[in-house]
Amino acid sequence: MLEIKNLHVSVEDQEILKGLNLTVNAGEVHSIMGPNGSGKSTLALVLAGRESYKVTKGEIIFEGKDLLELSPEDRAREGIFLAFQYPVEIPGVANTYLLREALNSIRKYRGEEPLKHVEFGRLAKEKMKVMGISDNLLKRAVNEGFSGGEKKRNEIFQMQILQPKLAIMDETDSGLDIDALKIVANGVNALRSPERAFIVITHYQRILDYIVPDFVHVLVDGKIVKSGGKELALELEDKGYGWLEEEKIAANN
Amino acid sequence: MSITLSEKDNGYMEGFSRFEKTAPGSNLGWLKSIRKHAITKFSELGFPTPRDEDWRFTNVAPIARSSFHIPLNGIGQVSAADLTPFQFEGQQICELVFINGHYSAELSTHCTLPEGVIVLNLAEAINSQEDILKENLAKYADFENEAFTALNTAFMEDGGFIYIPKGTVVEEPIHLLYISTAGDKPSITNPRNLIIVEDNCEANIIEQYVSLDENIYLSNVVTEMVVGENSSVGHYLIELESKKAFNISTLRVQQARSSNMRSYSVLLGGSLVRNNIHPVLAGEGCNSLINGLYMSTHRQHMDNYMKIEHVSPHCDSRQLYNGVLDGRSRGVFHGRIIVHEGAQKTDAKQTNRNLLLSDYAQVDTKPQLEIYADDVKCTHGATIGQIDENALFYLRSRGISKEASRDIILNAFTNETLESMTVDSVKKYCTNLVADWFRQREQTLKS
Numbered sequence: 001m002l003e004i005k006n007l008h009v010s011v012e013d014q015e016i017l018k019g020l021n022l023t024v025n026a027g028e029v030h031s032i033m034g035p036n037g038s039g040k041s042t043l044a045l046v047l048a049g050r051e052s053y054k055v056t057k058g059e060i061i062f063e064g065k066d067l068l069e070l071s072p073e074d075r076a077r078e079g080i081f082l083a084f085q086y087p088v089e090i091p092g093v094a095n096t097y098l099l100r101e102a103l104n105s106i107r108k109y110r111g112e113e114p115l116k117h118v119e120f121g122r123l124a125k126e127k128m129k130v131m132g133i134s135d136n137l138l139k140r141a142v143n144e145g146f147s148g149g150e151k152k153r154n155e156i157f158q159m160q161i162l163q164p165k166l167a168i169m170d171e172t173d174s175g176l177d178i179d180a181l182k183i184v185a186n187g188v189n190a191l192r193s194p195e196r197a198f199i200v201i202t203h204y205q206r207i208l209d210y211i212v213p214d215f216v217h218v219l220v221d222g223k224i225v226k227s228g229g230k231e232l233a234l235e236l237e238d239k240g241y242g243w244l245e246e247e248k249i250a251a252n253n
Numbered sequence: 254m255s256i257t258l259s260e261k262d263n264g265y266m267e268g269f270s271r272f273e274k275t276a277p278g279s280n281l282g283w284l285k286s287i288r289k290h291a292i293t294k295f296s297e298l299g300f301p302t303p304r305d306e307d308w309r310f311t312n313v314a315p316i317a318r319s320s321f322h323i324p325l326n327g328i329g330q331v332s333a334a335d336l337t338p339f340q341f342e343g344q345q346i347c348e349l350v351f352i353n354g355h356y357s358a359e360l361s362t363h364c365t366l367p368e369g370v371i372v373l374n375l376a377e378a379i380n381s382q383e384d385i386l387k388e389n390l391a392k393y394a395d396f397e398n399e400a401f402t403a404l405n406t407a408f409m410e411d412g413g414f415i416y417i418p419k420g421t422v423v424e425e426p427i428h429l430l431y432i433s434t435a436g437d438k439p440s441i442t443n444p445r446n447l448i449i450v451e452d453n454c455e456a457n458i459i460e461q462y463v464s465l466d467e468n469i470y471l472s473n474v475v476t477e478m479v480v481g482e483n484s485s486v487g488h489y490l491i492e493l494e495s496k497k498a499f500n501i502s503t504l505r506v507q508q509a510r511s512s513n514m515r516s517y518s519v520l521l522g523g524s525l526v527r528n529n530i531h532p533v534l535a536g537e538g539c540n541s542l543i544n545g546l547y548m549s550t551h552r553q554h555m556d557n558y559m560k561i562e563h564v565s566p567h568c569d570s571r572q573l574y575n576g577v578l579d580g581r582s583r584g585v586f587h588g589r590i591i592v593h594e595g596a597q598k599t600d601a602k603q604t605n606r607n608l609l610l611s612d613y614a615q616v617d618t619k620p621q622l623e624i625y626a627d628d629v630k631c632t633h634g635a636t637i638g639q640i641d642e643n644a645l646f647y648l649r650s651r652g653i654s655k656e657a658s659r660d661i662i663l664n665a666f667t668n669e670t671l672e673s674m675t676v677d678s679v680k681k682y683c684t685n686l687v688a689d690w691f692r693q694r695e696q697t698l699k700s
Contacts, residue, residue, distance in 0.1 A: 048650045076652035088647040092665025101661070102651035109652070141665075142647075158651065 001026045001063060001197050002166055008057035009039075009046050016042045018222035019058070024166070027194040031208055031233060032201045034219035035241040040201045041085055043219070044170040047199075048082040049075050062166070076102070077109035079165030083155035083172050090142040095154065096124065098142050099161050106162060127160040131187050149180040156187040167191065168199045173207035185210030205237035220244055258408075258441060259320035266296060269407055272323065276410050278379035283387055291396045291406035298400040310585040310617045311527060311556040316499050321441035321471055323408070324353040330434050331465065333360060339430055339463050339493075341678035347372055348428040349413050354442030356411050364425050369418035372427055375445055378414035385416055390447055393477045393533075394505040401501045401527075405475040409445035415458060419451040419481070426457040426676050431472065432465060433495065439469040446474070448488075452481035452509070457676050458488050462502075464495035464522070474502040478514075482536065485513040489679055493686070494523035496551070503529040510536030510565075517674055518545035519683050520555050521690060531560040534568040534596075545574040546670040546683075548690050549582035549614075556585035559603075563596040563629075570600075575670045576607040577663070578614035579694060588633065589621040596626045603633040608640065608666055610694075663691060 002024040009017040016039045024030050034040050046053045047060070049072030060067040067075060090098070104114040115123070124138065131153050143151050152172050159167055169188070173181055188198065188211050200211055208216075208230060216232040217224045218241070225244050226232065236244075258268040269292045278284040300317040301308040331352050340346070349372065350360040356374035366372060371382065378386060396403040413429040431444055450456055462472050472494060480486050494500045500523045506514055518528050532541045547555040561570045576584040586605040607616045620633040640662055648658035667687045674680035 048646075050646055071655065072646060072649040073652050073654050073658075076650055082650055084647065084650075088641075088643045090641075090644045090647065090662065090665065092669050093661055098648065098651065098653075098661075101653050101657070102648075105654065105657070106652040162651070 003061045004058070006058040007046070007055065007060065009042055010054045010056050011042065011052060015056070016222055017046070020219070020222065020224060022217065022224065024197045024199065026165075026197055028215065029192070029198045029200060029211065029213045031213040031216045032199060032219055033203070033205075033216060033233065033236055035245070036203075038219045039222045040219055041170055044082055044085070044168050044199075044201055047075075047080060047168055048072060073105070074109075076162075077106050081159050081162055081164035081167045083152075083159060083167065083169040085170040085172075085174070087143045087151040087155055089144045091144050093142050094139055095142050096138045099124065099158060102158070103161055123161060127157055130160060130190060131157040132183055133157050148175045149177070152176060152184060153180065153187075156184050160187060160191065163191070165195065166197050166199070168201070170201045171203060172200075173202055173204060181207060182210060205233045208233045218244055255325055256323045257320055258323065260300070260317055261320070264320070265404075266292065268323070272408060277376040281379070281383065284379065284390075287391045288407050288409075291391070291403045294397055295400055295403035295407055298398070298403060301400055307558065307587070310587070311525070311554065313525070315525060316471060319439050319469070319471070321439050324436070324440045324442070331357070331360065331432060335432070335465055336360060336430065339432075339461060341426070341428070341682050344676075344678035345425050346428050346678075347425045348430060349374060351411065351429070351431045351444065353433060353440065354411055354431070354444055366425070367421050367423060370421060370423055371414065371416040373414045375412040375414045375447065376410060378447075382414065382416065385449060386414075386447065389449055389477065389479060391477075393479070393507050394475050394503060399503070401473055402475050402503055405443040405445060405473050405503075408441075408443040409475070410443070412445035412447070413460075414446070415448045415456075417450045417454045417456050420453045421451075422454065423456040426459055426679065428459045428461065431460070431462045433463070433468070433470055433472065433498070434465045436468060439471070441471045441473060444472065444474045446476040448476065448478040450478070450480050450484050450486050452483055454481060454484040454486075456486050458486070459491065459676070459679055460489065461491040461493070462500060462522075463493045464498060467495045467497055469497045470495070471499040471501070474500070476502075476504045478504065478506045480506060480508045480512040480514050482509040483511045484509075487515045487675055488517070489674070489676070490516075490518040490528070491683065491686075492518070492520045492522055492526060492528070494526070496522070496524060498523050499525045501527045504531065506532035506541075508532060508534050508536060508539045508541065511538045512536065513540045515542040515673070515675070516544065517671070518547075518557070519671075519686065520545070520547040520557075521686060523553065523555075525554045527556045527558065529558045529560070531562070532570070533562040533564060534570065535564045537565045537567050539565070539568040541568070541570040542673065543570065543572040544670045544673070546576075546667055546687070547574070547584055548577040548667075548687070549584055550579040550694065551582060552580065553582040555582070557587065559586075559588040561590045561601065563590070563592045563599040563601060566595065566597045566599070568596065568599055570602070572603040572605075573670055574605045575666060576605070576616060577610065577667065578607060578616055579610040581611070581613040583614070584616040586616070586618045586635070587621065588619070589623065590631055590633070592622075592624040592626050592629050592631065594625040597628045599626060599629040599631070601629070601631045605635040606666070607635075607637040608663070609637065610639075660691070
């Protein structure tokens with residue numbers, strides 16, 4: 001589904017990703033872990049198409065298409081969804097309005113009819129229940145005045161409505177209490193299917209108790225330095241990232 | 254013979270001595286003395302300069318330099334069809350139409366009003382409603398200290414007169430439509446509106462200033478509005494003057510106990526525009542909502558000068574002014590809040606947000622709080638910035654096109670100031686004006 005080859009990315013002339021390789025197949029859950037500043041969020045934003053992140057080398061193929069040729073909106077329409085680490089507040093734009101616009105532009109791209117108000121309402125109601133989203137939250141301006149937990153739940157709620165092929169979660173678990181974390185994880189698990197893949201970017205092992213990954217990758221200084229199964233996450237929890245950083249330095253010398 | 258006003262050769266005084274002989278109500282001693290007093294004040298004050306703190310960001314030299322004639326009337330050049338673009342759809346409306354400052358009975362629309370309500374043009378009201386006028390006219394707008402108010406007061410001859418007696422709900426919005434067909438010589442009009450709303454009333458009044466051509470003229474407007482106890486009044490100012498016109502407009506509101514006033518200003522036209530909003534919250538427990546939207550382009554200059562006076566305790570005022578500035582235009586927001594001694598428990602909030610769409614547009618925003626009471630809550634905030642790139646990316650990452658995302662953000666920004674409008678037809682009209690503005694901008698960018 002997704003193939004990243006030798007990806008180099010710079011932000012304001014500083015190289016953040018330095019030759020990253022990753023292959024994700026349909027049905028898989030990949031977790032990317034790593035210390036602060038290792039390039040985790042950069043990877044997420046590059047996949048979503050943030051223009052200030054410059055790809056200087058390498059390629060990203062998504063479902064046979066050159067992803068780097070696509071605008072952010074076309075990536076979303078092709079089935080990529082990013083749950084933001086810091087969801088943006090948009091005053092004056094109702095949450096429900098954003099969702100309907102988004103869903104209908106994706107449907108249009110696929111040659112489907114726009115969803116009628118009633119149908120959209122029914123769909124939203126169903127997903128709201130899963131994510132514990134209130135009517136009030138749906139009517140309010142996007143993320144404006146939402147608590148940290150509400151913002152994260154709202155991201156997964158959007159994911160549920162838009163039903164992406166590849167969902168990327170950028171530290172969705174950070175700052176959540178255990179109850180909120182369970183709701184978020186339930187929301188994600190409900191979406192798991194053989195046709196869909198997930199990239200779960202996280203700083204902590206905790207969320208992986210609830211969203212069990214098929215693969216764990218460790219990103220250090222812009223490169224994946226180690227990959228393994230879910231047990232790698234536990235090892236990291238135990239030993240921290242220090243030993244991997246040291247290994248990398250040793251390898252470089 | 255028309256009268257010409259200019260700063261050269263004592264032209265304003267000369268013009269006045271000719272004007273006052275034939276002006277409406279020239280036979281009434283009290284009115285005569287107000288006008289005389291006003292012209293004296295005007296010649297003492299002179300036009301303001303950027304050295305005056307209240308005019309720091311706005312230079313009216315182009316007005317001071319001009320020579321304006323007072324148009325006799327332009328009636329006959331305008332047909333009913335010319336008015337349609339400026340009318341509000343889908344609602345019964347009561348409309349007074351003025352052409353070049355003079356009332357046109359043929360073009361106006363009269364509607365059935367509740368008993369006792371009077372909607373007239375001022376020139377007529379001077380004859381038939383002398384008592385109410387004598388008690389209220391020029392009692393609130395400060396012609397002693399404000400040059401443009403003094404000029405208007407000296408040369409006032411026509412405008413809207415609205416009187417709503419106790420306990421009356423007026424369902425139909427009342428529209429005062431001022432149309433300019435100025436002709437090739439620069440002209441001046443001094444529309445003067447007097448709105449008296451007694452206790453326990455509800456009403457909505459719309460003032461609109463438009464032009465049928467692109468000539469040079471000055472609309473120097475003064476509106477006095479008295480809001481009685483427990484009354485609720487909406488006031489809308491829609492400014493669509495010609496690209497070369499000057500518009501100086503002053504709204505002075507006097508609010509009695511527990512009254513509720515909502516003021517909306519939508520400024521889109523004119524080359525040099527000054528919008529003065531001056532409510533005095535004189536009775537206890539008043540509410541004032543003061544919203545505005547100014548959208549400027551090319552070399553337009555739009556200055557919003559707010560003076561919110563809290564005189565009595567337990568009053569709330571809320572100001573929200575949003576500006577969208579393009580081209581080489583310039584915007585000003587000067588927000589004064591004055592909390593007088595004894596106005597305890599005042600709750601005043603002021604917000605001014607500006608969106609710059611061009612690198613050459615400029616805005617000056619200046620809050621000014623003067624607080625003489627000790628138990629009050631006053632907050633102010635101002636922002637100046639471009640379209641939020643993070644918000645734009647967020648919307649695009651959800652599958653919405655770049656153009657649509659941009660429109661969503663811009664519309665949200667402009668709607669913020671309009672969404673609480675209670676007259677639906679006017680709200681829709683204003684929303685369309687904003688959409689047209691953006692559409693025109695898109696077309697200019699494409700060509």
